[in-house]
Amino acid sequence: MTTTADHDAYIAAAPERFQPSLKRLRTLLSRALPEADEIVAYNMPGFRIGGSVVASYAAFSKQCGLYVLPGAISECAEAIAAAGLKATKTGITFSPRNPIPDELVERLAQTSRKDAGP
Template structure:
């Protein structure tokens, strides 16, 4: 079942300063993963293909996060660092004033999918 309404509700419930950037993040993920299903897992919106989460996103009190396969983050570590974004093994955090660019979001999503063999 698609959880599109739950993604909408998640974004609407996020702090006001994050809503636009979350909407853009969602749109770029949807564009990069057109056959993915929008799902909610662990109280977080995500994009799933064949039962496997390819990408997820979240809002916190001071930042947002994009969560992907570790290989995707590693493959684009230079681009992430060039934007002065904080990356962990499985995620990238950012603020509305310094969001991840759409092109990089889409590259990361495709890399995450490829790393999961889908």
């Protein structure tokens, strides 16, 4: 994908099969982080509070990813595993067939927000 200026352009340029998942993530993250500014950093749409990007998302050729601060991943590790998802230090990959549950997206975003500090 090429460099994009905003969330709408990023989602529109993503593979069609991932667009509903990306729209859902954007909505959930906006609701969980109402004070955040929507940004694009490192060619990924994200949500910034103060100087910290507390959540971002991306589409790749075979999957999507949700990225948060490391403390959120470790705090939610059991719920991530229970959902049958794979996590790295800062991200969770998923497919439209096995999406991240809405309540887990919101919990990860809020935990990441808390970890970012004031």
